[in-house]
Amino acid sequence: MVLVAEPMPWLDSAAFTLLVPAGCVHEPADCGGLTSFTCEMALRGAGPRDSRRFIEDLDNLGVEWSDSVSTARTGFSGATVAGNLPTALEIFADVVQRPHLPEDQLEAARLVMFQELRAVEDEPAQKVMIEAQRHYYPDPWGRPSQGNEEAIEAIGIEPIRRHFGLHYRPNGAILGVAGRLDWPELKDTVERLLGGWDSRQAPGVVDGVAGKKVEHLEQETKQTHIAVAYDTVPYRDPDYFQAWGAVGVLGSGMSSRLFTEVRERRGLCYHVDASYHSLLDRAGVFCYAGTSAERAQETLDVMLAVLSDLGRGIEAAELDRLKARIKSGLIMQQESSTARSSMIASDWYHLGRVRTLDEVSRIVDGLTPESINAYLARRPPRDYTIVTLGPRPLEVNIGVR
Amino acid sequence: MVLVAEPMPWLDSAAFTLLVPAGCVHEPADCGGLTSFTCEMALRGAGPRDSRRFIEDLDNLGVEWSDSVSTARTGFSGATVAGNLPTALEIFADVVQRPHLPEDQLEAARLVMFQELRAVEDEPAQKVMIEAQRHYYPDPWGRPSQGNEEAIEAIGIEPIRRHFGLHYRPNGAILGVAGRLDWPELKDTVERLLGGWDSRQAPGVVDGVAGKKVEHLEQETKQTHIAVAYDTVPYRDPDYFQAWGAVGVLGSGMSSRLFTEVRERRGLCYHVDASYHSLLDRAGVFCYAGTSAERAQETLDVMLAVLSDLGRGIEAAELDRLKARIKSGLIMQQESSTARSSMIASDWYHLGRVRTLDEVSRIVDGLTPESINAYLARRPPRDYTIVTLGPRPLEVNIGVR
Numbered sequence: 001m002v003l004v005a006e007p008m009p010w011l012d013s014a015a016f017t018l019l020v021p022a023g024c025v026h027e028p029a030d031c032g033g034l035t036s037f038t039c040e041m042a043l044r045g046a047g048p049r050d051s052r053r054f055i056e057d058l059d060n061l062g063v064e065w066s067d068s069v070s071t072a073r074t075g076f077s078g079a080t081v082a083g084n085l086p087t088a089l090e091i092f093a094d095v096v097q098r099p100h101l102p103e104d105q106l107e108a109a110r111l112v113m114f115q116e117l118r119a120v121e122d123e124p125a126q127k128v129m130i131e132a133q134r135h136y137y138p139d140p141w142g143r144p145s146q147g148n149e150e151a152i153e154a155i156g157i158e159p160i161r162r163h164f165g166l167h168y169r170p171n172g173a174i175l176g177v178a179g180r181l182d183w184p185e186l187k188d189t190v191e192r193l194l195g196g197w198d199s200r201q202a203p204g205v206v207d208g209v210a211g212k213k214v215e216h217l218e219q220e221t222k223q224t225h226i227a228v229a230y231d232t233v234p235y236r237d238p239d240y241f242q243a244w245g246a247v248g249v250l251g252s253g254m255s256s257r258l259f260t261e262v263r264e265r266r267g268l269c270y271h272v273d274a275s276y277h278s279l280l281d282r283a284g285v286f287c288y289a290g291t292s293a294e295r296a297q298e299t300l301d302v303m304l305a306v307l308s309d310l311g312r313g314i315e316a317a318e319l320d321r322l323k324a325r326i327k328s329g330l331i332m333q334q335e336s337s338t339a340r341s342s343m344i345a346s347d348w349y350h351l352g353r354v355r356t357l358d359e360v361s362r363i364v365d366g367l368t369p370e371s372i373n374a375y376l377a378r379r380p381p382r383d384y385t386i387v388t389l390g391p392r393p394l395e396v397n398i399g400v401r
Numbered sequence: 402m403v404l405v406a407e408p409m410p411w412l413d414s415a416a417f418t419l420l421v422p423a424g425c426v427h428e429p430a431d432c433g434g435l436t437s438f439t440c441e442m443a444l445r446g447a448g449p450r451d452s453r454r455f456i457e458d459l460d461n462l463g464v465e466w467s468d469s470v471s472t473a474r475t476g477f478s479g480a481t482v483a484g485n486l487p488t489a490l491e492i493f494a495d496v497v498q499r500p501h502l503p504e505d506q507l508e509a510a511r512l513v514m515f516q517e518l519r520a521v522e523d524e525p526a527q528k529v530m531i532e533a534q535r536h537y538y539p540d541p542w543g544r545p546s547q548g549n550e551e552a553i554e555a556i557g558i559e560p561i562r563r564h565f566g567l568h569y570r571p572n573g574a575i576l577g578v579a580g581r582l583d584w585p586e587l588k589d590t591v592e593r594l595l596g597g598w599d600s601r602q603a604p605g606v607v608d609g610v611a612g613k614k615v616e617h618l619e620q621e622t623k624q625t626h627i628a629v630a631y632d633t634v635p636y637r638d639p640d641y642f643q644a645w646g647a648v649g650v651l652g653s654g655m656s657s658r659l660f661t662e663v664r665e666r667r668g669l670c671y672h673v674d675a676s677y678h679s680l681l682d683r684a685g686v687f688c689y690a691g692t693s694a695e696r697a698q699e700t701l702d703v704m705l706a707v708l709s710d711l712g713r714g715i716e717a718a719e720l721d722r723l724k725a726r727i728k729s730g731l732i733m734q735q736e737s738s739t740a741r742s743s744m745i746a747s748d749w750y751h752l753g754r755v756r757t758l759d760e761v762s763r764i765v766d767g768l769t770p771e772s773i774n775a776y777l778a779r780r781p782p783r784d785y786t787i788v789t790l791g792p793r794p795l796e797v798n799i800g801v802r
Contacts, residue, residue: 010411012732022653051665059722073447080729111668111696119671119691121623124523220621222522255453255460269518295512321460328463330411331482333624335736339674343430 001170002041003190004344004354006178008337012295015079017153017345018091018386020096021073021172022163025205030154031163033113033147036069037155038163040109041101048096051105054091069145071137072279073349074168079338082180083338086189088367093193097170103157113152120146121208124221125271125290132227133277134290135211136284136385142211168397170197176345179337189230212380214386216393224296224390228287228303231379235350242375245367247285248322249314249382250381255321257306262289268299280350284382293391300394303342304384308398312382328362402571402598404591405745405755407579409738415580416480416738417490421497425475425544426606431555434514434548438556439564441510442502443469447494452506455492459702464489470546472538473680474750475569483581487590490576494594495641497569504558512585514553516603521547525622526672526691527781529790533628534678536612536731537685543612569597576748580738596775615787617794625697625791629688629704632781636679636751643776646768648677648686649723651707651717651782656722658707663690669700681751686782694792701795705785709799712781713772727765732759 027034044051056064058078065078076092101136120127134142175194177186232243251258251274262272272289287307291299333339336359346355388394428435445452459466459479466479466489477493521528535543576595578587632645652659652675663673674692688708692700733760734740748755788797 013734013736032608052656052661055665056718056722058723059654059656062725062728064725064726081732084729108666108668112664112671115624115669115671115692118623118693119526122525122626122691125520193602206529223516225523255456260453264456264626265509267509267514270513270516290523291516292519310670321457325465326463328465328481328485329577332465332480335414335738337436337736357590369599 001173001175001194002348003175003177003187004275004348005186005259006340006344006354007183008179008277008340011179011337012081013079013220013337014082014085014177014181015077015175015341016085017075017077017341018092018096019073019075019174019345019349020168020320021072022072022074024036024145024165025071026138026163026167026202027140027143030151031159032143032151032160033157034163035074035383036149037109037113037152038146038160039067039342040100040112041105041160042095042164043111044103044105044272045100046091046288048097049094050100051102057091057270058158060165061088061266068139071141071143077342078336085177085181089189089321090193092341097172097194100394101157101161101163101164106157110152112157113147115151117146117149117152124219124225124287124389125288128217128227128387129286129288131217131388131389132216132286132385135213135387136216136229137282138210139208140205140227141279141282142226166200166202169200169202169220170194171199174345174348176341178340178344206323210385213384214396217387217389218391219389221390223290224293224388224392226289226296226300226303227311227387228292228307229284229385230383232276232283232285232379234281234283238282239375241363241367243374243379244276245319245372246310246314246320246376248326249318250274250310251286251287252322253325257310258287261306262299266302267299268302278350294337296388300388304398305382307381311376312384313376314369316369318368319367319372323364323367327361330361333357344401345370348368402574402576402595403749404576404578404588405749406577406582406584407589407741407745407755408582408584409580409741410538412580412738413482413485414480415486415578415582415736416478417491418476418577418742419485420474420476420746420750421498421569422603423475423482423568424471425546426472427603428544428570432560433544434553435552435556435560435564436475437546437548438510438514438553439561439600440475440625441513441738442472442561443496443500443565444502445506445510446503447492448499449579450492450495450502452503459489462489463526471509472542472544475671475752478739478743484541486578486582490590491594493771498533498595498598499567502558502562502565508560510558511553512617514548515550518547518553525620525624525790526689527730529618529626530629530687530689532616532618532790533630533687533788536616536788538683538798539611540609541606542683546613549605549763552566567603569599569603570603572596572600575746575749577742577749579741579745611786614785615797618788618791620790622791624691625694625725625793625795626695627690627692627701627704628788629708630685631708631727631784633684633686635682635755637685638683642764642768643773644780646720646723646773647673647711647715647777651675651686651711651728652688653723654726659688660713661705662707663700663703665698667703669696669703675792679751697789697791698795701742702787702798704741705763705797705799708782708785710776712783714777715770717770720768720770722772724765724768728762734758750753753789759793
């Protein structure tokens, strides 16, 4: 396990992000949802604490915490007053090393898993993005963490124990800590809590194929929900900041092209944006818009036209605005232990090192319209994966406004 | 207008929250959505800036901003590096005093309003809470900001100009600023920007009646969405912190009673919680759970049993956990200029003064199980407003587990 830390002595809080290499990509093909199920069970008692005491002790320490499951990792993160951090870490060190995985809570946990799955069915805006990831990335890299009903119905305690045994391991795990902290003391604490964690080999992942490039999911929703994804470079690529700048101009914030063209000028939707998503060695740009059925075709047409335009380059004024927003965001990130603990853990996962905010700031300063346009000339948006959800399918009219 | 400020010299950012007394309660009965429509139009150019330059200038200043419309107020808030605050305030001073309300953008704005309305239709978890507020509070105090299709279809530029003219006014407006700031300089800036804003009288609000106590909205959703509301004291009431403590034990966090009984023990749902909501002189507790149709009756039964139990009092250990969480939350609030600017503006609205975090901390220390139980004995949860959304209606079995 790697410990990365960033002291922020001007704060009174401290935050941690603990990533273990247990991701949905490791689920057997008929066990969709096993990683989330394992995580749900790992949180139902660990070490000296049963399920109830686990939750109560964290509350008594004032820890605001959450868990998350993605294709490559299971993450546990939390923040509290700095003095309570060591005990909070002790509790989560038990979760990743000594969870009870109590069989008598298996059915309650299974029901929670079912309900989560159904909650997504009632959120079409979220569902279309989950499906876009599933279609865009080659299996198993786009798997939804929620799994599917049949698999969750069938999973017993043994697959959960096996999944835990194989994938909750220190080789590949990362602990990021940021906030008010004393480095030698933190190092000792973490050594004591996690130093004896046994490494083990995990089976590799075999890449499958991606889903259909164009898919319509018929559902009697009030809006038609549109997702468009296309290829970009991963976070660790030298071109990453160029790609990031291009996505920012495309769809981040109210002066972005998508917001301007789709919402402000044409009133086609309430929500529209584009965001960057990266795995270790592949990445995608994911655009979303939700609109009424009768405006859906026009919305998709405009989105594709905006994407096609982006390939022709961005302007200096657009980049200046983006830089101002990013620089302001960096300063505010410096005020949040939670944001930094998550960022440094993620940096280590992708880069094997941490970028300081100063370094990011210098890189952003160095971006020019020319550098981004050179990138866009090499890798224009194209070859789209398009998933729509709503009452009627749409036509894909590339290059038509 | 009142300016309230809290210097946080350990930060590099500054944040503002500008509240104007334009709320949905002021909408003529056939103009549901007029306040949001007016806000959407006010953001399409003001003072020397047209719609485009307004957005671009805010981006160039690195301002992360948002607007919000509630029954009593329209709010504009933002955060940026401290040095850019005066210009950000200048831009929003134009929005509230000199918006163009450009007729040539009326149709685009109307379409955005329609799309927002439809987006809510596709989010049943949000919709059931909107309907719970509408049913719980006597009209017009529970009106949804999104309005309704017929009204939005019919609203022209004149009602918008009239609504702006009547309700965007300094008497009743509050500006909260927190972060790195210089008080004399801030006072001068605000005097210059907003000192000439003309007061005017606004018509009063006539209270109508509340909606049905039990309502089912039939919709073919995957989950049944359940909202239960009941009466509590408003924020300015001397009993507020007792009420807040009781709601915390009931439904805030993972060791709360609702989470424990509904989700953890029985696996009935993925999301369940209770939250406190206050207007100036009335308030409600709103509980939510989303569950499958076949478990919905049991979920509602358990929720009502938990509420009924709460009336019999809380335990010392529950309060200790809640206090620990609140104290930790207060320390983290001290690290966020955005949280503080919003809090001090809200304090002024409700109390006519600002509570410092030290004062809140002392009040929380003073809470005891006895003080909260005395409150609960006087005002136990009862007389519920229950709104459900899903394929089938439920029975209301008070006192049955």
